[in-house]
Amino acid sequence: MSLARQDEEPEAVSLHEQTVNKLRTVLLNGELSDGSRIPEAQLCLRFGVSRTPLREALKVLAAEGFIELRPNRGSIVAPIDPVDVAHVFELKGAIENQIGLLAALRATPQDHDRIEQVHRELATHPDPTSYTELNQEFHRALATATHNPVLVQTYDNLQKRVLRLRFVVNENPVRVAQSFDEHEAIMVAFRARARLDLAERLAEHNRLTGEAVLRTLRGEDLAP
Amino acid sequence: MSLARQDEEPEAVSLHEQTVNKLRTVLLNGELSDGSRIPEAQLCLRFGVSRTPLREALKVLAAEGFIELRPNRGSIVAPIDPVDVAHVFELKGAIENQIGLLAALRATPQDHDRIEQVHRELATHPDPTSYTELNQEFHRALATATHNPVLVQTYDNLQKRVLRLRFVVNENPVRVAQSFDEHEAIMVAFRARARLDLAERLAEHNRLTGEAVLRTLRGEDLAP
DNA sequence: TCGGGTATTTTTGAATGCAAAATGATCGCC
DNA sequence: GGCGATCATTTTGCATTCAAAAATACCCGA
Numbered sequence: 001m002s003l004a005r006q007d008e009e010p011e012a013v014s015l016h017e018q019t020v021n022k023l024r025t026v027l028l029n030g031e032l033s034d035g036s037r038i039p040e041a042q043l044c045l046r047f048g049v050s051r052t053p054l055r056e057a058l059k060v061l062a063a064e065g066f067i068e069l070r071p072n073r074g075s076i077v078a079p080i081d082p083v084d085v086a087h088v089f090e091l092k093g094a095i096e097n098q099i100g101l102l103a104a105l106r107a108t109p110q111d112h113d114r115i116e117q118v119h120r121e122l123a124t125h126p127d128p129t130s131y132t133e134l135n136q137e138f139h140r141a142l143a144t145a146t147h148n149p150v151l152v153q154t155y156d157n158l159q160k161r162v163l164r165l166r167f168v169v170n171e172n173p174v175r176v177a178q179s180f181d182e183h184e185a186i187m188v189a190f191r192a193r194a195r196l197d198l199a200e201r202l203a204e205h206n207r208l209t210g211e212a213v214l215r216t217l218r219g220e221d222l223a224p
Numbered sequence: 225m226s227l228a229r230q231d232e233e234p235e236a237v238s239l240h241e242q243t244v245n246k247l248r249t250v251l252l253n254g255e256l257s258d259g260s261r262i263p264e265a266q267l268c269l270r271f272g273v274s275r276t277p278l279r280e281a282l283k284v285l286a287a288e289g290f291i292e293l294r295p296n297r298g299s300i301v302a303p304i305d306p307v308d309v310a311h312v313f314e315l316k317g318a319i320e321n322q323i324g325l326l327a328a329l330r331a332t333p334q335d336h337d338r339i340e341q342v343h344r345e346l347a348t349h350p351d352p353t354s355y356t357e358l359n360q361e362f363h364r365a366l367a368t369a370t371h372n373p374v375l376v377q378t379y380d381n382l383q384k385r386v387l388r389l390r391f392v393v394n395e396n397p398v399r400v401a402q403s404f405d406e407h408e409a410i411m412v413a414f415r416a417r418a419r420l421d422l423a424e425r426l427a428e429h430n431r432l433t434g435e436a437v438l439r440t441l442r443g444e445d446l447a448p
Numbered sequence: 449t450c451g452g453g454t455a456t457t458t459t460t461g462a463a464t465g466c467a468a469a470a471t472g473a474t475c476g477c478c
Numbered sequence: 479g480g481c482g483a484t485c486a487t488t489t490t491g492c493a494t495t496c497a498a499a500a501a502t503a504c505c506c507g508a
Contacts, residue, residue, distance in 0.1 A: 014295045015462070016283065040489075050463045052276070055491085056283045059240065063287045065377075071238045072469055072490060087374040094322035098315065150311040150385075154378060161374075239492070264459075274493045279461085296460060296499055 016053040020060050023047075027066050027077060030164050034079040038067065065161055082217045085162055089210030092158050095151065096206045100199030102146035104190065111145040112191075119187055122180065128171045135170070136163070138183065142190070142202070165213050175212050182208065240277035244284050247271075251290050251301060252387050258303040262291065289385055306441045309386060313434030316382050319375065320430045324423030326370035328414065335369040336415075343411055346404065352395045359394070360387070362407065366414070366426070389437050399436050406432065 023043065026032065044054050058075050061067045068078050103111075118138045125134055136159065143155045169175055182205040189198035247267065250256065268278050282299050285291045292302050327335075342362045349358055360383065367379045393399055406429040413422040 014293075017293075017295075051490095052462055052464090056280050056462095059280045060283050060287045063284045069238075069241075071241075074470090074490070084374060087372045090326075090372055091319070091322065091375045091378060094318050095315070098318035102314075148311045148314055150308060150382075151315045154315060154382070158374075158378070275460095276492055276494090298460070298500090 014053075015049055016056040016060075019047055019049055019053050019057040023054075023057050023061060024064075024066065024160075027061070028160070028163050032077045034077050036077055038075040038077065040074075064157065080165065080217075082214060085165065085217065086210065086214060088158055088161050089206060089213070092155070092210075093203045093206045095155050095158070096202040097199045098151065099143050099146055099155070100189075100197075100202040101195050102148065102151075103142050104193045104195035104198045106147050107145040107190070107193075111141070115141045115145065115190065116187075119183060122183065126173070126176060128176075131176055132166050132170045135166075135179070142186075162213065165217070168216050169209070169212050172212075172216075179205070179209065238277075239273055240280040240284075243271055243273055243277050243281040247278075247281050247285060248288075248290065248384075251285070252384070254388050256301045258301050260301055262299045262301065264298070288381065304389065304441070306438060309389065309441065310434065310438060312382055312385050313430060313437070316379070316386075316434075317427045317430045319379050319382070320426040321423045322375065323367050323370055323379070324413075324421075324426040325419050326372065326375075327366050328417045328419035328422045330371050331369035331414070331417075335365070339365045339369065339414065340411075343407060346407065350397070350400060352400075355400055356387075356390050356394045359390075359403070366410075386437065389441070392440050393433070393436050396436075396440075403429070403433065 032038065038058065040051060040054060040058075044051055047054065058067055058069065062069045062075070066078055068076050070076065107115075115138070118134060118141055122131065122134045122138060125131055139159070140152075140156070143152045146152070170179075182201065186198065186201045186205060189201050250267075256262065262282070264275060264278060264282075268275055271278065282291055282293065286293045286299070290302055292300050294300065331339075339362070342358060342365055346355065346358045346362060349355055363383070364376075364380070367376045370376070394403075406425065410422065410425045410429060413425055
């Protein structure tokens with residue numbers, strides 16, 4: 001058996017995996033409207049792959065909930081059902097709560113540094129695109145601080161399911177400012193390792209974000 | 225556009241989906257030991273399908289966490305890491321808690337009937353196989369009573385990840401009896417729609433089950 | 449006999465090909 | 479002119495095929 005093995009990167013990413021990521025990005029960017037047929041042949045052209053890896057990617061994304069597979073009738077972009085969005089936020093609330101409880105106890109100094117850093121960057125990037133991305137990273141960093149990879153992955157999957165909607169909300173300066181205030185409160189609890197408070201503030205922040213998203217979906221004004 | 229469409233079943237299950245389910249069953253039954261290579265050709269023979277649908281199934285099961293895909297080096301059965309199992313139960317605890325909070329409020333009379341029924345059946349089927357299955361169904365029914373399909377699906381995915389281990393624990397009569405007692409306590413809270421109590425008892429039951437599973441994994445005796 | 453390197457076999461990843469189903473268009477009928 | 483049925487086209491699902499990579503076997507030299 002060979003010896004030098006651990007350092008060689010397993011980065012020989014297969015074509016199907018690249019396709020999964022590319023297609024997911026396309027879907028997250030909302031390039032294909034909800035419920036529309038997925039143009040298999042067209043995407044093959046676009047990504048420069050044959051149908052086999054593309055179809056494998058479709059299966060995976062269907063398992064992730066981005067796509068609906070209708071046997072013999074093609075795949076469609078999973079429509080965003082406001083009811084479903086509410087359900088995602090409801091579940092996410094339970095996980096945010098758990099994140100608060102665990103992160104307060106388990107966060108390493110490195111975790112603290114990272115989170116503080118992202119938090120600072122958020123303050124200086126109020127434009128919607130950067131804000132959405134950094135906000136995502138902020139919450140992801142907190143999730144990571146639980147040191148529970150299963151939780152992180154599940155949390156990530158849920159986030160992805162509502163990510164397409166986020167940029168809409170984050171275009172509203174009022175909500176962005178409010179959101180940042182909530183982040184400040186979260187940071188206070190996090191720095192103090194106040195687990196119950198951190199849990200509550202994360203859950204509350206999630207609830208308010210969910211409500212803002214749903215209001216936008218319903219076409220209501222965002223001002224609360 | 226045609227009119228009679230809603231009643232025709234979408235049950236024309238595609239070959240790849242059947243394969244996903246069959247292969248998942250094989251994995252859940254522990255027929256392939258952890259870390260072992262997945263004999264692609266052999267499984268094609270067994271399921272009577274070609275490599276295309278089988279490989280699609282592998283991708284899906286990899287996304288579900290049952291399988292590890294190593295580019296150009298074949299797929300292996302995802303090894304059960306005790307640390308990971310602990311993480312699954314930790315996250316599941318948060319969700320069980322949420323299930324308790326929501327199910328107590330939202331369960332319909334039908335939900336109550338169903339859950340009572342499964343609970344009764346559990347009492348009369350102490351053999352490991354039935355018990356594992358009914359136990360699964362009991363918790364699934366409670367999850368369903370939240371009427372949050374996103375939660376149900378996420379919960380299901382987590383359950384699947386530890387399901388292979390369950391039958392081991394459920395072969396221990398002591399733990400089975402204890403588990404049933406916990407179910408009784410859960411039912412008392414559920415019937416009374418005592419949401420905080422139901423949440424706590426579900427979370428506690430989850431914690432105890434997790435500990436029993438981990439003890440078994442470590443080869444310790446099950447008696448607490 | 450052992451080690452290293454090369455050749456062979458096996459296995460994997462992806463493209464192509466083919467049959468069946470669905471979609472859409474044309475035509476006939478009322 | 480509107481409606482339905484039949485036929486052509488497109489799209490989908492799966493099998494097969496081909497090339498490349500890995501695993502294995504083999505050979506040769508020390």
